[in-house]
Amino acid sequence: MxxxxxxxxxxxxxxxxxxxxxxxxxxxxxxxxxxxxxxxxxxxxxxxxxxxxxxxxxxxxxxxxIDVKLSDEEEAQVIEVIEAHRESFIECHKLKTRKAGNSKHIDFHITVPEEMSVGEAHCIIGMIKKDMNEIVQNTRISIHIEPNSDVMVG
Ligand SMILES: [Zn+2]
Known part of the structure; x- marks a missing residue:
């Protein structure tokens, strides 16, 4: 910036x-x-x-x-962090990154077992965000959680 x-x-x-x-x-x-x-x-x-x-x-x-995506280098780092937490969730999709002025945004969905508690899911998100914040500063991270079922997948 x-x-x-x-x-x-x-x-x-x-x-x-x-x-x-x-x-x-x-x-x-x-x-x-x-x-x-x-x-x-x-x-x-x-x-x-x-x-x-x-x-x-x-x-x-x-x-x-105007919004642009993060650099390839930064996106690679983001994916690396997601991969490091790979065993905490089932799969990850809809990864989007954005850079608007000084602020950066990272947005993605993770699928977790349907029976996972809200507390546990929240904890996973917290850990991913913490690690991500260490590599990309000044970033707003939004992680959408969804259950591993055919209904309500978006
Ligand atoms: Zn989704």
Whole structure:
């Protein structure tokens, strides 16, 4: 997340540099040529440049906010944790990961024996979440539990 903010800062810096460069060039052009008619033209050009760069910056910023999945590396780590708890449940499905801004989300279902107590299932979830939190920080983990029966599987 730190790299992401740095990328935004770098973009902002890029915008500033571009604008200052054009501004400097424009002023110089007016001074050299004495064509003061160039003044508003340069102003318009700079304004257009700002709009263009701002648009670029804004769409970039939106991309940053749009949900994307965790990196392959992080997903592999998540699967590794699930596998480490493999004997605690029957099977795992619907694994989804999401990254929105600074926060990460991990979502999946596990199937447990129908007769397992709520307390026991809750304990399994707790252990998986604890291990997962150690490898992926700043993450919201949601584990859906379902009984190993043909009814109500979703
Ligand atoms: Zn399910």
């Amino acid at each position: 730190e790299e992401d903010s740095q990328a935004l800062a770098a973009d902002a810096l890029h915008l500033k540099t571009d604008v200052y460069t054009s501004l400097g060039f424009g002023v110089l052009l007016v001074k050299i040529t004495g064509f003061y008619i160039l003044d508003p033209i340069v102003a318009i050009m700079v304004a257009l440049l700002i709009i263009k760069e701002a648009w670029h910056l804004t769409t970039g910023a939106f991309n940053f906010l």
